[in-house]
Amino acid sequence: MRASADSCSLIDGRPAARRPVFEDxxxxxxxxxxxxxxxxxxxxIDRLPAGPPGSLRACNVGSGTATTIGEIAARLARIMGGPAPAVRR
Known part of the structure; x- marks a missing residue:
């Protein structure tokens, strides 16, 4: 996965441009x-079961907190000192 232009400008300390948030x-x-x-x-890894190949299970990793794309975009804009994101429908 490649970093977005906004996150790169955050890391480099460059001012943020107004980036769109698609849909709502x-x-x-x-x-x-x-x-x-x-x-x-x-x-x-520490809890790998002793068993035949194929006996492993998939696990999901998450924070347990749902956040909207709009909230993340607004937080990034605020942190970077840029304008609020534009919503494109």
Whole structure:
């Protein structure tokens, strides 16, 4: 996955441009920090069952909190000192 222009400008300290939020911005996602995903993977490795190949199960990793795309866009704009995101329907 490639970083977006907004997140790159946040990292580099450049001013943010007004970026659009498509649809209505109310789409919900469960965002989780990469550190938490790494910890979950390490915990899963520590608990690997002894069994035949194919006996492993998939696990979902999440924060348990749904956040809208619009909320994330607004937070990034506020952090970067840029304008509020434009909603494109």
């Amino acid at each position: 911005g109310r789409q919900r996602r469960d965002f989780v920090h990469v550190t938490d995903v790494a910890r979950a993977n390490l915990a899963a």
